[in-house]
Amino acid sequence: xxxxxxxxxxxxxxxxxxxxxxxxxxxxxxxxxxxxxxxxxxxxxxxxxxxxxxxxxxxxxxxxxxxxxxxxxxxxxxxxxxxxxxxxxxxxxxxxxxxxxxxxxxxxxxxxxxx
Amino acid sequence: xxxxxxxxxxxxxxxxxxxxxxxxxxxxxxxxxxxxxxxxxxxxxxxxxxxxxxxxxxxxxxxxxxxxxxxxxxxxxxxxxxxxxxxxxxxxxxxxxxxxxxxxxxxxxxxxx
Numbered sequence: 001x002x003x004x005x006x007x008x009x010x011x012x013x014x015x016x017x018x019x020x021x022x023x024x025x026x027x028x029x030x031x032x033x034x035x036x037x038x039x040x041x042x043x044x045x046x047x048x049x050x051x052x053x054x055x056x057x058x059x060x061x062x063x064x065x066x067x068x069x070x071x072x073x074x075x076x077x078x079x080x081x082x083x084x085x086x087x088x089x090x091x092x093x094x095x096x097x098x099x100x101x102x103x104x105x106x107x108x109x110x111x112x113x114x115x
Numbered sequence: 116x117x118x119x120x121x122x123x124x125x126x127x128x129x130x131x132x133x134x135x136x137x138x139x140x141x142x143x144x145x146x147x148x149x150x151x152x153x154x155x156x157x158x159x160x161x162x163x164x165x166x167x168x169x170x171x172x173x174x175x176x177x178x179x180x181x182x183x184x185x186x187x188x189x190x191x192x193x194x195x196x197x198x199x200x201x202x203x204x205x206x207x208x209x210x211x212x213x214x215x216x217x218x219x220x221x222x223x224x225x226x227x228x
Contacts, residue, residue: 009155032215043119043205043219044158051214090157094215103215105157 002027004093006106013081014114021076021109023065023091030096033074034103035065038088047089050074051096061085086113118142119220121206127226128196136191136223138206144218145211147189149173149181152203152222161204164189165211196227 003026013019025031032051036044048059055067061084065076074091091106119140128134138147149161160173162181170183178200180192193200203224207217 034215036217041221043207043221044217045219046216049215092215094213103160103217105159107155107157 002031002093002095002102002104004091004104004106006091006109008109009107010110010112012112012114015083016080018079019077019081019085019111021089021091021111023074023076023106025072025074025091025093027072027093027095032094032096033065033067034092034094035059035063035074035076036090036092036105038090038108040087044090047076081111081113083113083115085111087111119206119208119218121204121220121223123223124221125224127228129228130197132196132227134193134196134225136204136206136225138189138191138220140187140206140208140218142208142218143186144208145186146209147183148207148209148217149179149189149191150205150207151175152205158205161191193225193227196225198227201225201227 005024034049035047037047038044048057050057050067058064088108088110094103122137148163150158164170164183167183206220
């Protein structure tokens with residue numbers, strides 16, 4: 001069974017500074033990896049995903065993530081954050097042979113942007 | 116209007132009461148899911164349905180039941196609510212392909228006193 005770890009529960013960052021949200025996963029087979037974002041009082045929406053191919057994945061709102069198989073990581077980055085990026089971010093993993101119902105979500109990282 | 120609509124958005128109820136959370140979608144997706152979100156625990160899958168006649172238990176189905184009344188409607192019931200079912204509940208939908216992309220409603224906040 002797969003698992004995902006988000007070590008940072010809260011990350012405060014000054015506006016226009018870079019940010020990295022960390023995600024590590026555990027699985028014995030090939031995986032698909034995802035980042036979802038939850039804005040205040042809203043449901044989650046997909047930010048980006050890695051299924052196969054290039055290990056650098058670009059998503060919406062200027063975010064990108066890099067799949068690192070040797071380090072079993074899928075960290076999310078943005079070079080310059082804005083107030084509107086304030087949200088909770090969830091990393092998720094599923095084994096490539098399984099379906100959407102096998103998505104395992106991390107515990108979330110709350111990103112707070114400081115003006 | 117939202118593609119995935121949940122009602123009610125907020126509900127306060129008492130221990131032992133029956134409560135139903137409803138979800139409807141206009142995305143035309145076959146697959147629908149109910150998740151529970153608790154602070155510090157992320158999202159956990161309660162039930163999922165691939166079509167009207169295919170309903171499956173998720174990770175934490177005890178104490179919950181579901182009904183898929185139509186392709187577009189998937190309701191979650193708590194037959195006898197208890198305080199530790201206080202949480203934020205999300206309905207989600209997806210295409211048939213296993214791409215990992217789920218489309219979420221805005222959530223139903225349930226408080227059980």
